[in-house]
Amino acid sequence: ETGVTQTPRHLVMGMTNKKSLKCEQHLGHNAMYWYKQSAKKPLELMFVYSLEERVENNSVPSRFSPECPNSSHLFLHLHTLQPEDSALYLCASSLRWVVNEKLFFGSGTQLSVL
C-alpha cells in the first residue's frame, strides 16, 4: 500500500527557476514529512508537519520553503537552487508524529538542478 502520491516524478530546473513539489496522502494521517535522499548518504529529514503545523525544520536553507495547506497535502517550493540540491526528494506521512510510528513514503521526485 502506498497511498502517498508525489508529483512530478522528475524535474529539471535551472538555478534561477521557481518550481514546486507536491505530495498528497489519502491515508487519513496527521503528520507529513519531506526527506532529501542523496546518493550513498542517509536520508536527511528536512521538514515535519503535524496537524498542519510545522514542528521540525532541520536547518534547511531558505531556498526550500514548505507549505501544508491541509493534512492531506504538502508542498515544497523551490527557488534559486544550487547544483548540490540535486537529489531524490521523498514525502512521507504517518498517523501521528510520535516516536514509534511507521512512515509511508511516496515514490519521490528526482530533482536535477543545472
Added chain:
Amino acid sequence: AQKVTQAQTEISVVEKEDVTLDCVYETRDTTYYLFWYKQPPSGELVFLIRRNSFDEQNEISGRYSWNFQKSTSSFNFTITASQVVDSAVYFCALSEVRYKLSFGAGTTVTVRA
C-alpha cells in the same frame, strides 16, 4: 556522529543464497524504536519491521528474520533463500524519544538469477 551505521554498502548474491544486512546504532535513550525499510527501484520506501528497545525477541516473517541484540547495539536483518524481487536498497532507522528518526546510509542488495 552517525547514529545508524550500515557498514555494507552493496551486497550481491545468487538467488537462493541467504544474505544478512548489518545495522549498528547509537543512542543514550532507554526507550527507542528500530525500523527496517526496503526501497525497490520504484523509489518509495516500504516499512518492513518495527522493534522497541524493550523487546529483544527475534522475529521471523516468511523469509525475513531480524536479530536484535542490545548488548552490541545491533539490529541485523537476514533474507533467507533470496529471490530476484528482494533486490532493493534496505535502510535501518532509529527513532529516539524526541522523535529524532535517523536513517542509515542503506545497503544495496542485488540478487542475481
